[in-house]
Amino acid sequence: MRPDKILYVDDEPMALKYFERLISPMAPVLTALSVEEGKAVLQARGGEIAVLISDQRMPGAMGNELLRYARDHHPSMVRMLTTAYSELGEAIEAINTGEIYRYVTKPWDLELLRADMRNALELSETRCERDNLLREKMAVQRQQLLASRISQLAVVCAGFMHADYARGLQVFLQAAERSGCALPPIDWRSMDHAELMQYEAQRSVAIGQAMAGWQHVFAAVATPAAALQALADALPGQVELVGDSATISNRQPLTWLLDAASHEPPSPALVAWLAWLMWWGGSAQLQSSEQGLVVRLGDTPSAAPADWMATAIERISLAASEAA
Known part of the structure; x- marks a missing residue:
């Protein structure tokens, strides 16, 4: 309005x-x-x-x-x-x-007062138009940054993990969408484009290093039950194990890699969920509940469709933009 x-x-x-x-x-x-x-x-x-x-x-x-x-x-x-x-x-x-x-x-002076009010209303309208344009521009830039982060995660996953990374990353993006992934903030008052790119590069390197650290933990797990236990151990206090499922109650590890500020460095715990999916995401099944995101491991691994990344970028960007 x-x-x-x-x-x-x-x-x-x-x-x-x-x-x-x-x-x-x-x-x-x-x-x-x-x-x-x-x-x-x-x-x-x-x-x-x-x-x-x-x-x-x-x-x-x-x-x-x-x-x-x-x-x-x-x-x-x-x-x-x-x-x-x-x-x-x-x-x-x-x-x-x-x-x-x-x-x-x-x-x-009555005529001057009317003129001043007209000018003030016109200025207000101009400012509204400017603010709307700036919001639209910022939304586009934030959407572009979100898409860039998804692409960077694909490179990180393919480089540090085994070849079959696509299904795990697809499940990660599905979980992020279900958990209300937001558009990442960009504070142009405190950084320029070159600084943003530097932060993003440093961020990707840190994520890759954390992924490599988790590799020795999750690659050694042999059974679905042990895999869910390993996920709970990696996210203490954030995962509840019930039977053959795990419920992740904290939104942060599900969305942080996509919607956190560029200058915030990732901790190993914030990378654990994605790293876990590199080994167990192929058979992972997700379900939303009031307590959080429920994860189950099926018997038959499924492959990601050919256009999974484009679809994920479109869906997450749209949902995040509508929520902004």
Whole structure:
């Protein structure tokens, strides 16, 4: 929903009525009599508000305080200050500190006030369009990173494990999808593309090293029962063994390799589930339950279809995007 309302905060009831009568033909107007009331409106209906305009001199707290609050909690909201000529120094300070878009002097020039409100609403619309484009761009970049990680895991699995890695990785991706795998975060404020690629390369190397460490553990297991016990031992406190099944109650080892931040190094436990599947994923069968992901081992190993990776990337990316 695109914000379309104007919130005006002033301790003078007549000023609120006058403003609403003047501006409501242009946009819906909300009003508040104090900074605290204004904060309450922002908390309850901040997503609906395109423009916040506040008087400066009010009992209890100054308008600047409300504008700072809006800047911190609703940074895309257009913020304005209305003040008397004698208080222009405070308005200039508010502009210089990034708290407001502009100020409107009292007493109002009615045509200038209408023009200012129109400009503020247009700016809000422009910011919404910009934010939507940025969100779409970020979602695409995060989808691309998720797909890249799946491809990297395939290379890691093929390089460190036996040749029949595809079915195990397919089961890993199915488990990640069922467990609510998210799009990995990318903080472009603290890194550029080259740094992201460096983190991702370091991450893949660390995953490969951990996989190689688990190889000697899981390759030595000979029976399905022993294999489930080995998985429980690798994930202490996160796996419950019941009969011929194992229930993984913690989501993290099921999705971390795909949706964690790039700079977070993997621990061996976070790689254990994928490593275990390299030996036992061919016969693994998954079932979701309220307690977690239930894993059973069948008698007949099954092969992954030819297009398994493309299908998995599409399904996981779509589910993660819809949940974002």
